[in-house]
Amino acid sequence: MGQEPQELVAHGYDTVAERYAELERDAPWPRAAWLDDLLARLPDGSPVLDLGCGNGLPAGERIARRHRLTGVDVSPRQVELARANVPAGEFSTGDILKLDHAPGSFAAVTAFYTFDHIPRERLAEMFGLVHTWLATDGYLLCCVEIEDLPGVVADWLGAPMYFSSYEPDVTRRLLTEAGFDIVRDEIQAQSEGGHEVSYLWLLARRRHRAAS
Ligand SMILES: C[S@@+](CC[C@H](N)C(=O)[O-])C[C@H]1O[C@@H](n2cnc3c(N)ncnc32)[C@H](O)[C@@H]1O
Known part of the structure; x- marks a missing residue:
């Protein structure tokens, strides 16, 4: 590589930052609805970490209305x-x-369309880090692609980009093994510049310790 x-x-x-920002033009993506569900569960002023925050829109702006945002x-x-x-x-x-x-620094961690860009061999480590950063009973909200993709470099909006993901059952298992209970879990399709792409959406809650 x-x-x-x-x-x-x-x-x-x-x-591609500016081109990416134009991609959600056909129909709203599911992100805002999932984020609103998460934010309604948090007391005002809660610290929230947004991983791969992008340009801050729309998620960061929405989080920062009532919570303390670190992106x-x-x-x-x-x-x-x-x-x-x-x-x-x-x-x-x-x-x-x-x-x-x-x-224990954060009440919630979010990662929208971010984990597909880290090597999937490191997804378990990523979930483990999030578990450490979360307070007891803290939430993780994320979405990940559903392809069995070991790691490729492909064109993305005119630039080379790295993608990697597991099938949904593997992603769910890694999250559970890292010490999370899955609260909501759904595969949803969205339109990206005319192409339909499906993501596994996961809202999970930190258990006190990882399953043995
Ligand atoms: C598809 S964009 C999503 C942006 C935003 N979260 C959203 O909802 O639109 C993925 C973002 O994750 C960032 N990202 C990917 N891998 C990362 C890494 N290892 N560390 C930090 N940011 C990363 C990228 O730079 C990019 O801004």
Whole structure:
């Protein structure tokens, strides 16, 4: 591959940030409805971490209305846009697999269309990190693609992009093994510039400790 996946993703989103922002034009994606369900479960002012926050729209803006938003993205361009779009949020540039948050820092962690861009061999580690960062009974809301995809570089809106994902049963199992109870779980299709793409949506709650 030559480049590390996160370097490829960073350069890719630096290039396609504006094109990506136009993609949700045909019909609203399920993201806002899932996010509203999550936010209704949290007391006002709760700390929320958004992984792969993109340009902050629409999720970060929605979170920051009543909660304390921390957003992180590997693409400097996306972070620049997020800071402009959501002045109330705290944003940083970095790889979500290398973050260093204190245990129990967040009431909820969100990741919309982000985990498909990390190597699937590291998804269990990612879920484990989220488990550590969450307070007891904290929530994870994420969506992931449903293809059995070991890791490919493909064109994405005119730039090379890294994609990797498991079939839904594997993703669900890894989440449960990392110490989460699945609260809601649904496969939903959405239109991306005329193409239909399906994602597994997962709202999960942190158990006190991982299953043995
Ligand atoms: C498909 S976009 C989704 C953006 C936003 N979450 C949304 O709902 O539209 C994926 C985002 O995840 C970011 N991302 C992917 N892998 C990452 C990583 N390892 N660390 C940090 N950000 C990452 C990308 O830069 C990109 O902005």
